[in-house]
Amino acid sequence: MDLASINVQEGMSEAIGEVLENMAFMEALPGGEENALDPDEPVFYTRLPIYKPTPSTVGLVVPQGLALSLAGALMMKECTMDEDEFEVLDVLSELTNTLAGSLLTHLLPELDSFELGLPECRVIGNWDTKREWSDCQEFLYQVDEQGFYCLWRSH
């Protein structure tokens, strides 16, 4: 199956819902204008390559405040940038890895195999889609009214 020809929106919503509910006990809901990211807040930016069945990429853009909340929920402690940045990067990488697997499981027939690469995660000053990924699809979600993006690109 060619992933480039699939509409991933529904699968992405199911996947991000499943991942956050199971791993962080949080509910991801569709986001609106009121959940738009603050351009002045640093974001955690992740991406993970998919090699098969179609070269594609999955990513997340999570504002720092929400990233700390997610990491705190997973690690069951209060996280701060000063003390826990490495752990937050690891949490976001693992969330991306799990999201990618969950998304492909939703998109592909049960017996179709897929191959994922390793995730990468970094903090950037502000999010600019055109600078990072010129041709990706952005899906806006929110957790407790804090917006974040799931990203998708298939070549």
Next chain:
Amino acid sequence: MNILIADDSGTARMFIKQCLEISLEEDVAFLEASNGQEALQLLKNAGADLVVTDLNMPVLDGRELIRRIGASPKLHGLPIMVITSSGNEARKQELLELGAWVVLRKPVNPMVIAEGLETITAKKGD
């Protein structure tokens, strides 16, 4: 009971450890490895009663870890639980043929892990 968890993500190791602690009623000691090579070294030095491994890991991946456990006279027969984001039906069959005892798809939770442990217990009894 000694359980070795191999995953390159510290978050995943911690999360799986918490799920196992909830699922198991006995005392458990955990060993942790961030790739298959570290896992093999720990198995040779310390041993374990169960291996829980991811697939996608740098240095030596989960598939190769399963192969090497199966090929080792000392480690052959060791129960292996795979917890992976690539755990669809196609991958599950491939890994079971390779030597995994149970294959679970991320995200897992304590209930799913408990079912996996039951499957391993049942297979041990066969």
